Amino acid sequence: MEGKIIDGKEISRQVKEEVKSGVERLKAEGMTPGLAVILVGDDPASAAYVGSKERTTKALGMHSEVIRMDRETSESALLDEITRLNGDPAIHGILVQLPLPEQIDEQRVIAAIHPDKDVDGFHPENAGRLMAGMDGFVPCTPLGIMVMLERSGVDLNGKHAVVVGRSNIVGKPMAMLLLQANATVTICHSRTEDLPAITRQADVLVAAVGREGMIGPEHVKDGAVVIDVGINRGEDGKLHGDVDFERVLPAASSITPVPGGVGPMTIAMLMSNTLKSAGKALRESR
Numbered sequence: 001m002e003g004k005i006i007d008g009k010e011i012s013r014q015v016k017e018e019v020k021s022g023v024e025r026l027k028a029e030g031m032t033p034g035l036a037v038i039l040v041g042d043d044p045a046s047a048a049y050v051g052s053k054e055r056t057t058k059a060l061g062m063h064s065e066v067i068r069m070d071r072e073t074s075e076s077a078l079l080d081e082i083t084r085l086n087g088d089p090a091i092h093g094i095l096v097q098l099p100l101p102e103q104i105d106e107q108r109v110i111a112a113i114h115p116d117k118d119v120d121g122f123h124p125e126n127a128g129r130l131m132a133g134m135d136g137f138v139p140c141t142p143l144g145i146m147v148m149l150e151r152s153g154v155d156l157n158g159k160h161a162v163v164v165g166r167s168n169i170v171g172k173p174m175a176m177l178l179l180q181a182n183a184t185v186t187i188c189h190s191r192t193e194d195l196p197a198i199t200r201q202a203d204v205l206v207a208a209v210g211r212e213g214m215i216g217p218e219h220v221k222d223g224a225v226v227i228d229v230g231i232n233r234g235e236d237g238k239l240h241g242d243v244d245f246e247r248v249l250p251a252a253s254s255i256t257p258v259p260g261g262v263g264p265m266t267i268a269m270l271m272s273n274t275l276k277s278a279g280k281a282l283r284e285s286r
């Protein structure tokens with residue numbers, strides 16, 4: 001292990017370099033991986049994320065298509081767009097930026113994406129595959145966290161991993177991946193009684209609650225590895241994690257910062273999932 005602060009930016013750079021080489025190999029075989037991102041509405045944070053995904057996709061040599069739809073767009077118009085992309089051979093990954101406006105049912109939209117193009121790993125088929133230990137797309141944030149842990153030399157075997165948060169996007173798949181890596185896993189959430197008593201048992205603590213600075217030193221055992229999934233835009237306009245970084249830092253054996261931790265890994269794994277999808281499409285076309 002190197003420094004105490006896990007450098008997500010640096011690890012994401014390495015992953016992206018590896019993806020870039022993979023893209024070059026596929027292109028030499030006549031296959032260009034393609035990612036389509038659908039953005040509904042004009043929320044500035046969502047627009048910024050989509051812009052960053054588009055830039056990264058192009059920088060790695062992949063084909064990028066961004067579809068911007070009006071905030072008033074109907075669910076059926078969005079479903080039609082997904083159906084078109086499901087049938088487009090130049091597109092290997094489809095991502096619908098969340099959250100969606102309230103007239104649109106997120107679950108129905110996610111279920112409409114072909115599971116083989118679901119590079120977010122949000123489709124129920126991929127969720128089921130993860131739970132069953134079958135190959136499929138794994139959600140980018142938890143997958144990125146596993147890569148960070150591996151490349152920082154964190155051994156999960158037999159360790160107690162505590163995940164705070166039970167979303168389909170982070171908490172639940174994170175718990176599955178940690179379990180697969182032979183950790184003993186506990187999932188905590190907003191109704192958990194005496195949260196600090198449980199998180200203090202964690203050798204590895206993953207905070208995915210969505211509340212700035214929620215995890216303080218009283219939640220952390222000495223020597224724990226602390227992973228901060230929070231992306232809260234503070235009143236100061238800056239990004240803050242779910243972990244009170246400065247106060248938790250002394251106890252942690254290693255810790256991810258925000259920004260520069262989990263966020264960049266999420267985008268890197270999206271690129272990796274898109275490459276994986278294109279590789280599979282190429283193999284299946286021969």
Ligand SMILES: Nc1nc(=O)c2c([nH]1)NC[C@@H]1CN(c3ccc(C(=O)N[C@@H](CCC(=O)O)C(=O)O)cc3)C=[N+]21
Binds near residue numbers: 258
């Ligand atoms: N269908 C879908 N898939 C997603 O993967 C998805 C989504 N919807 N909706 C929104 C969330 C959020 N998300 C982030 C990705 C990268 C950073 C990231 O790179 N953050 C940088 C800083 C960026 C900044 O400064 O604003 C960092 O933490 O260092 C953050 C957040 C993906 N999401």
